[in-house]
Amino acid sequence: MAKVLMNTKTETSDLKWTTHSRSRPEWEEVSGLDEENNSVRTYQICQAEGSSSHWLRSKMIDRRGASQVYVELLFTMVECSSRNTHHRSCKETFNLYYYQSDVDDATPTYPAWMENPYTKVDTVAADFLLRKGGEKKVNVKTLRLGPLSKRGFYLAFQAQGACMALLSVRVFFKKCPALTRSLSVFPETVPRSLVQEAVGQCVTHAAQPATNARPPKMFCGEDGQWVDQPTTSCTCLPGFEASHGELECKACASGLFKMGSGSGPCTSCPENSHTTETGSSVCTCRPSYYRAPTDSADTPCTRSPSSPRWLVPQVNDTSLTLEWSEPVDSGGRSDLSYSIECRICSAHGGFCTTCGDGVNYKPSQTGIQGRRVSIWGLRPHTSYSFTVLALNGVSGQSQQGSAGETINVTTSPNVPVLVTGLRKSTATESSLTLYWNKPTQTHYRILQYQLRYCEKERGSEENSCQFMESSGNEAVLSELRRATAYEVQVRARTFAGYGSFGQASVFRTLPDEDESTSPLLVTGILVAMGILLLILVIAAAIYCIRKQNHFKDPEMSDKNGQYLMGQGVKVYIDPFTYEDPNEAVREFAKEIDVSCVKIEEVIGAGEFGEVCRGRLRIPGKKENYVAIKTLKGGYTDKQRRDFLAEASIMGQFQHPNIIHLEGIITASCPLNDGQFTPIQLVGMLRGIASGMKYLSEMSYVHRDLAARNILVNSNLVCKVSDFGLSRFLQENSSDPTYTSSLGGKIPIRWTAPEAIAFRKFTCASDVWSYGIVMWEVMSFGERPYWDMSNQDVINAIEQDYRLPPPPDCPTYLHQLMLDCWQKERTARPRFANIVSALDKLIRNPASLKITAHEGAGPSHPLLDQRSPLSPSSCGTVGDWLRAIKMERYEESFLQAGYTSMQLLAHINTEDLLRLGVTLAGHQKKILSSIEALTNQNKPAGNVLY
Incomplete structure (x- = not known):
């Protein structure tokens, strides 16, 4: 979606732009016809001789919040051979500049008519030239300028020997239109970088769950297209369902309901319920039907049962x-x-x-x-x-x-009355003797009594209750459990049958709280007291022995004055009081020979480096497992001092609940079974590049090349995997690309900038990703760009930031990474070139010993032995600028007097600013190239590659 800031085609009066020239002719405003023969206001100029500059500047254009704008130019250009002019001074191009300002303060003399303070956009060349008797064709060019930061800007056109007509100028910027998707509404968004994050909200009658209150998010690309599917958890509220492809939440129709939030549809009311309203989240039960309090709204309504x-x-x-x-x-x-x-x-x-x-x-x-x-x-x-x-x-x-x-x-009339007065006569550990009152009625004869007794803790379970009969009003319950309570009931039987059991009474077998203490209990108490006394005696003896040994222990002696006088307490000494940290280490820690230690695996990470598990075997002692803290490579002096200070602190402690320091290794590094050599890492990288070379030759682009998608077997053979994002490239042009028009997440940290901004995927974008994989491998799994956010990564890459070399990374490998991260995808190497470069390194392993901090200057390119920067291939300044893709500054260099390669040796940043090179990335690229040229012309030294 384009928003127009200026369009000269729509102007109905004179444009009255500002012109500047040191000689005639000047830009002239006239009425002309566009490609559709409509009358428009145009500017034209036709220089006869000379190469002086003729400037034309527009009025101030308000950028209206845009950070990148596009300029569409319609113009005609006369062919030099058709003009009566000197061929050398005739040009078929013109230059486009812009100047930013917060106020409309431009005058005929301000700002100065030169490239700096103006910013050059590009040198515009005509695709179609007018010649005598030829067809009139209009050139259309669209250029991007930015980033813009001030309130507005001016456009400036510079002609230096051209005969042309500027038919129309349209200035616009692209923005993503307002969008509704996945039940989320995103506002109209202007991209301020390659990708701009937009925050939306849920549509009407939709909400996010309480557990996820983050608002919906989506990314707007620089081209004015929404880049990705939204990140949202919006769902329709109860009584509403998603409609029209999740663009809105529609109320449930009459007779339908939806009981909760979510993506489900409205459904018919459960049985015996109904609703006459729209947007119902529950259906009402029909008369005489109900729901229990525990029933959910989607269960049928029910009623009471009929009689048994x-x-x-x-x-x-x-x-x-x-x-x-x-x-x-x-x-x-x-x-x-x-x-x-x-x-x-x-x-x-x-x-x-x-x-x-x-x-x-x-x-x-x-x-x-x-x-x-x-x-x-x-x-x-x-x-x-x-x-x-x-x-x-x-x-x-x-x-x-x-x-x-x-x-x-x-009930029957002749049943005896209840038996009462149940009491205990005696009790033992396994029996109870009970008796009860005889009933006083005389109109029936009691034939028998029945007792029912149950263990009280087990309740009235059938298997815990027993019965016994007695002819009299006394009974002995035997074979009972010791110290157990029993619940006992008695009933009487006559000729009419048994009566009801009387009230239950509880009795306990011995021992009991109210019974006299048994001899066994007394014996147990005496034994317990004897054991306790023995423990006290042993503890006192151990205490005395340890106290005596404490004063005899030479390690606890007062040889270094580390005891408090008269107290025998060791005092901690701060290792930072030592001027030399090695002195504290020698005093408090023991040096261990490296051959005694073997590292088996990494188990974690500490402040100074990795924490490993290993084995320590000192001659004459038993082998033990130990934890090993390591100091990572590339450490600073302060880190080494802090690391040794920690060892000095630990070496002073001797306690069973404090970690014990066995010793330190400062002479060399212990062996690590899992540590890779540089040549092994290069071999793994070569395998990955070989696999990607095969895919690229089959016209397939991977799109998700990352270390996480590389499988490694026990022989360190790497295999490229995870082809969920792979696409076939249509070879219908000289530069095949795959354009993604659908959504889907993009792995920002591994993806080339053109793929992020325009979703243009090529084998060159896979090369960019391969460079990130190289960095991951050489940093042993470090996260690319560390804890930077995705947006920070995009902004940094746009400003020509690239990842630094990992610790101890060979210079050649990091230079190969930088080659893979060229901003222009055509400048990146192909996978065949990468395989060849890695093969050269494997054949010359000595070159892997040159790391970034050892090299004397920038390394030479790996991919081509005949570097385009060699003196033989850069005969002129123009050839050199074209070789490093900085040809846009050729005219500025020549006008400033830099006409030979020898004059470039002492150029600096201030000189580049005067030449109009204002971008930091371009300055760095030009200065690095000059330094490389200077190093190539120096005589060879004793550096081994």
Whole structure:
């Protein structure tokens, strides 16, 4: 989406731009015709002789927040051979500049009419030239300028021998239009860099979950196109569903509902419920139907069950068993249970009252899952009414109450009364002797007594209860458990049968709290006291021995004056009080020979370097596993001093709960089974490059080349994997590319800048990624660009920042990385060149010993032995600038007097600024090239490569 800042085609009056020339002719404003024969205001100039500069400057253009703008030029150019002019002074090009300002302060003399303070955009050449009798063709050129930072800018055109007409000038910038996607709305966004982050919000009737409150995000590319799929968790609210491809949240129609947030659709109301409104999150139950409090909104509505059927009683004197069949209608629920209601009624069928607590139920009176219950403890010769209720989860909400089936029963008249007065006579560890009162009634004869006794801790479980009979009112319960409480009940039997069990009483076997202490308990106490006394004696002896040895230990002696006088306490000495840290190390730490230590694996990372697991075997001692802290390569003097100070501190401590320092190694490095040599790393990199060479020759681009996608076997053979983002390249042009039009995440840290900005993927963009892989391998898995954000990485690359060499990285390898990271993709090497360069390094391993801090200057390019910077190939300043792709400054160098290669030797940054080279990256590239040329012309020394 383009936003126009200026368009001369739409102007209805004179443009009145400012012109400047030291000689005639000047730029002249005239009316002309565009390519569609519409009348427009144009500027034209036709120089006859000379090469003086003729300037034309527009009025101030407000940038309106844009950081990059585009200039579309329509112009015609007369061919030099068709003009009567000197061929050397005739030009078929012109220059475009711009000047930024916060105020409209330009005058005919300010700013000065020269490249600095103006910034050059480009030298514009015509594709079509006008010649006598030839067809009139209009040239169209679009150029980008920026970055812009001030309120506005001026455009300036410089002609130096051209005969041309400037038909129209259109200035615009690109912005990403407002967008709705994935239930998120993103505002119109102006990109201020290669990729601009945009923050959006959820559409109406959508929200993010409380666990993820981060707003939706999306990236706007420099070309005005949205780069990626949005990062969002917006979902439609309850009662709404996504519609029109997740562009909006639409209310559920009448009869439909959606109970929660999420991506699901609206659904029909559950059974026995309905809704007449739109946007419903719950459906209302129909009359006589309900939901239990634990039911969710998407469950059907249900009702209370019908009455139980076929209630059958079985009376046995004063006990009763009830059985029944399940209801015909369960109410549509599976949580069916039963409850028993008991009432005592008068003899003549009159008023009934609720039964008391003396009636017992098994398994229970309420919440019964089965369809059978036993009841005992009833009164003899008494009328009862029992009702069995069927219940479910909504029975309490029904206005009709629970449905039940009722039956009336009468107990037997000749059942004996309850037995009372159960007491304990004696108790042992395994028996209880009990007795009770005889019933005083004389109208029946008691035939027998029955005792029921259960372990109290185990409740009334069937396997914990036992029964015994007694002919009299006394009994002995034997084979009981020691120190255990028992719950005991007694009932009497007559000719009419058993009566009800009397009230339960609890009795405990010995030993008990209220019983006299047994001899065994006394013996146990005496033994425990003896053991305790023995422990105290042993502890006192150990204390005395250790105290005596403490004063005899030579390591604890006062030879260095490290004790407090008269107290025998060792004093910690700060190692930083030593002028030389090595002196503190020699005093407090023991040097260990490197041959005694073997590193097995890395287990972590510390402040100074890696932490490893290894084995220590000192002659004459047992081999032990140890933890090894290492000082990373490339350390500073301060880091080494701090590292040794830590060892000096640890060496002063001797305590079982303080880490013990075995010693230090300062003479050399211990062996590490997992450490790679530089030649091994280069071999691995060569394997990766060979695989990518094969893919590129098959016209495939990987798009996600990174160390994480390289598999390595036990022989260090590397295999390229993860082809989820690979694409086939259409070889329909001299520069095949793959353009991604879909979404998908881009691995920013590994992706070339043109692929990030324009989604243009080529084998050259894979070469950029390969350079990052090289850096990962040589840094042993360090994260590229460390903790920089993706946006910081994009900005840094745009400003020509490149990753520095990893510690101890050979200079040649880092130079190869820099070759892979050339901004212009055509300047990057091909994978065949990379394989060849790595083969040269493998054949000459001595070159791998030259690291960045050892080299005397910039390294030579690896990919071509005949460097374009060699004196033989750069005969002129123009050839040299074209070789390093800085040909835009050729005219400035020549006009400033730099006409030969010898004059470039002492050029500096201030000279480049005067020449109009204002970009830091261009300055660095030119100065590095000059330094390389200077080094090539020096006589060879004793440097080994």
